[in-house]
Amino acid sequence: MSARVTVVGAGVIALLTAVECVLDGHRVTVVDQGPIPHSRATSFDQHRILRALHPADPRTTRAALRAHRRWIELEELFLTRFYEQVGSLTVLPPAAAAEGTALLTAAGGRATELTAAGLADRYPHLRVDGGLGAVLETEAGVLLAERVLAACVGWLKWQRGTELIEHRAVTAVDAESGTVRLVDGQVLHGDAVLMAVGPWSRDLLPASMSDRLTLYRQSLLYCRVPRQQAAAWAATPAVPALGTSGGAWLIPPVAGTALKLTSATACRVVDGITDYATAPYWQRKLEKEFGDVLPGFGPAWVTDAKDAYYSAFAPTGGPLVVALGGAGYAYAACGGTSFKFAPLIARSLADRLGGRSPEPIGVGALDGPLDVRAPQLAGL
Numbered sequence: 001m002s003a004r005v006t007v008v009g010a011g012v013i014a015l016l017t018a019v020e021c022v023l024d025g026h027r028v029t030v031v032d033q034g035p036i037p038h039s040r041a042t043s044f045d046q047h048r049i050l051r052a053l054h055p056a057d058p059r060t061t062r063a064a065l066r067a068h069r070r071w072i073e074l075e076e077l078f079l080t081r082f083y084e085q086v087g088s089l090t091v092l093p094p095a096a097a098a099e100g101t102a103l104l105t106a107a108g109g110r111a112t113e114l115t116a117a118g119l120a121d122r123y124p125h126l127r128v129d130g131g132l133g134a135v136l137e138t139e140a141g142v143l144l145a146e147r148v149l150a151a152c153v154g155w156l157k158w159q160r161g162t163e164l165i166e167h168r169a170v171t172a173v174d175a176e177s178g179t180v181r182l183v184d185g186q187v188l189h190g191d192a193v194l195m196a197v198g199p200w201s202r203d204l205l206p207a208s209m210s211d212r213l214t215l216y217r218q219s220l221l222y223c224r225v226p227r228q229q230a231a232a233w234a235a236t237p238a239v240p241a242l243g244t245s246g247g248a249w250l251i252p253p254v255a256g257t258a259l260k261l262t263s264a265t266a267c268r269v270v271d272g273i274t275d276y277a278t279a280p281y282w283q284r285k286l287e288k289e290f291g292d293v294l295p296g297f298g299p300a301w302v303t304d305a306k307d308a309y310y311s312a313f314a315p316t317g318g319p320l321v322v323a324l325g326g327a328g329y330a331y332a333a334c335g336g337t338s339f340k341f342a343p344l345i346a347r348s349l350a351d352r353l354g355g356r357s358p359e360p361i362g363v364g365a366l367d368g369p370l371d372v373r374a375p376q377l378a379g380l
């Protein structure tokens with residue numbers, strides 16, 4: 001049966017859920033506080049990493065391999081390219097690299113274990129600690145995030161019964177009645193509601209829920225690599241872990257994008273969303289950290305810097321789905337890996353919105369019992 005679904009927010013979770021709902025035959029209205037897509041959304045960036053390997057976690061690894069396959073199907077659906085399968089390199093101690101390679105292979109993926117010597121030989125432009133090895137996966141790579149959002153919007157615009165409402169913040173949601181109130185007083189009525197407002201969830205959820213969400217701010221450097229290193233970087237996979245004590249990671253300059261550098265040390269807990277500028281302290285900190293990792297690197301490589309926000313469910317540090325009552329759900333927190341899992345999350349949310357029990361995603365925090373303590377949201 002065709003239902004009217006209201007989707008609040010237009011990040012990757014909301015847009016892909018809207019796509020799945022349309023594929024299910026529903027009529028969908030997507031509403032965002034800004035343009036669609038919105039450059040301030042967590043999802044809006046040049047790229048996101050998809051790696052399948054989750055060390056010591058075969059279930060999540062299998063889910064990531066499913067996500068890899070679904071992204072390829074979505075490219076076919078949207079008739080466009082946004083997934084650069086350049087592979088993924090996770091630097092680990094040798095024993096963990098051997099275990100990781102075995103785990104990924106057993107999960108049905110393709111992986112090669114690299115020794116320290118192999119790493120140095122293959123990637124001389126990365127200065128990795130000499131005692132470390134790595135897992136190199138091939139069914140992995142870089143999702144061109146902005147292009148993903150644009151592809152979703154381009155597809156949705158042409159679907160009968162679908163409406164995209166821009167520049168209108170939602171101020172209240174009553175999931176039981178399926179009503180959504182916009183900042184100008186307009187009320188949208190539907191059979192089901194999804195709220196996927198990323199790091200802004202804390203503004204719409206009641207205090208009992210929002211107090212359990214942690215807001216993070218992370219600084220990122222965007223760089224131009226020297227011409228003499230261009231060929232080496234063109235053959236570099238995504239590197240979600242460089243094996244440093246600080247937790248440095250990088251995304252290579254694929255498909256005309258910049259080399260992106262960041263680290264767990266540049267991620268901190270903050271009270272609220274303010275500006276997006278990278279303070280000199282954080283820029284210098286990252287420049288210093290990468291000076292130790294990339295031969296020849298210096299501030300002259302940096303062409304831009306920005307800060308981004310994301311939220312996590314405090315007890316797990318990961319994502320959170322909340323049942324709001326009726327046919328209403330909130331993707332209340334995304335954690336650090338929701339972009340790559342977005343096609344699976346979206347399928348699961350679309351099933352819930354359509355009144356069906358979803359297949360388990362295989363990501364613990366998303367398959368657990370849902371919190372049903374927020375039937376009405378603040379602001380009503």
Ligand SMILES: Cc1cc2nc3c(=O)[nH]c(=O)nc-3n(C[C@H](O)[C@H](O)[C@H](O)COP(=O)(O)OP(=O)(O)OC[C@H]3O[C@@H](n4cnc5c(N)ncnc54)[C@H](O)[C@@H]3O)c2cc1C
Nearest residue numbers: 009011012013033042043049170197198334337338339340
């Ligand atoms: C620095 C960084 C690196 C990351 N790297 C990776 C990675 O490599 N791989 C990976 O899988 N994941 C990664 N992530 C996580 C991933 O980007 C997020 O999980 C994902 O983009 C979250 O998407 P979302 O749709 O939940 O939220 P968002 O993209 O933030 O979308 C929320 C939308 O809701 C709208 N909105 C907010 N309030 C309202 C309102 N009141 N009314 C209407 N609209 C509203 C906003 O304007 C926005 O468009 C990273 C995150 C960060 C910050």
